């Protein structure tokens with residue numbers, strides 16, 4: 001079972017996107033594997049958000065191909081499949097009117113009955129340690145709570161790939177740890193993670209693969225420049241500050 | 242007792258004594274206006290939503306057009322449909338002039354730009370992330386649309402009530418298209434106009450009271466609804 005999970009992958013190639021005169025993404029490739037976490041880092045405005053939104057099927061690329069192991073297809077053909085298997089979390093996740101429970105309920109399949117829904121919601125609340133705020137209005141959550149509710153809401157969808165846009169930006173230390181804890185747990189369950197950040201030092205424990213987005217291109221520094229775990233941190237430090 | 246007091250008392254008496262003619266007129270009003278709203282709400286909301294959420298060439302022009310249509314007087318809408326439905330008009334063969342259907346058409350057309358303009362503003366006020374979040378969490382277009390409608394519900398309800406209030410109190414189009422036929426196309430505003438011209442004020446005042454009570458009820462409901470929304474925020 002485990003080996004099978006780790007074998008599933010989605011490969012995106014030749015992704016291009018321009019806004020007006022500006023080429024935001026220029027022939028970018030990425031391979032996303034189950035149970036692995038890719039850190040996508042780059043300066044503000046380098047196109048991280050655009051890239052994640054394209055993978056999620058929320059933004060239309062100018063070109064791009066998707067390969068899920070069954071062959072290489074034009075992105076248009078895969079849009080529905082992407083929507084079914086990928087969940088994208090906005091940098092500032094959006095909560096619907098209502099309490100935390102009703103927001104979690106949104107992710108559940110229609111086939112479930114009321115009792116099954118409550119059961120799944122309760123176990124999700126427990127999983128993320130959100131029991132105490134279950135009945136709070138979702139619009140008034142703090143930054144850390146908001147992110148954890150959003151991750152839990154995504155988890156209830158059983159996504160194959162979870163994309164997180166700067167998930168711990170502006171978060172205090174404790175919230176950051178709790179968020180990363182949840183993401184580690186998701187990884188263990190076989191979910192593929194892509195996390196964008198302009199400040200990657202926080203994700204050391206989580207990251208398997210580090211990609212830098214710069215001038216529209218993605219480069220895989222961890223393999224091409226043979227960065228060891230020791231100088232990895234130093235490398236990232238030098239390239240972000 | 243002076244004149245106006247006795248007329249007002251007469252009006253209240255008429256209203257509560259179950260005067261058949263009076264209640265027939267009220268019935269026509271509600272039936273015609275409700276049908277008109279029922280017909281125009283779905284397409285108007287979809288257009289409002291597309292104008293707020295989709296980016297396509299001509300979008301701004303369309304918004305301007307609908308905002309302009311808001312200012313078109315009811316009599317002009319009435320005249321337009323009169324010309325379309327009259328014997329020589331393109332739709333003359335339908336033989337609809339001076340029927341409730343003609344009134345419904347006129348009132349639906351009147352309410353349409355209000356629903357689109359106010360609906361557009363209501364949808365615009367909802368964060369784009371609402372739609373995207375619904376979609377990325379697996380909602381199909383229909384469910385995502387419904388979700389965004391729920392987020393915009395106060396604004397949409399205000400649009401609905403404004404449109405309803407406008408058409409149920411409107412006299413020009415109803416008079417021209419319905420013809421003010423008792424028990425068929427005579428509604429509240431056309432009846433008030435007629436009774437006043439005959440110098441019979443009590444029925445007019447009774448009907449006016451109905452419109453005021455309706456407006457008050459809708460507004461109170463809206464206030465209550467919005468108040469509740471703000472408190473829970």
Ligand SMILES: Nc1ncnc2c1ncn2[C@@H]1O[C@H](COP(=O)(O)OP(=O)(O)O)[C@@H](O)[C@H]1O
Pocket residue numbers: 019020024042043044045046047048049050051
């Ligand atoms: N919808 C859009 N229309 C025009 N330009 C956009 C749009 N979205 C993003 N951009 C531009 O694309 C560039 C990359 O943006 P973004 O993907 O948000 O970068 P990042 O997330 O790395 O900060 C920025 O210069 C931004 O202004």
Ligand SMILES: [Mg+2]
Pocket residue numbers: 048049050091165
């Ligand atoms: Mg961004």
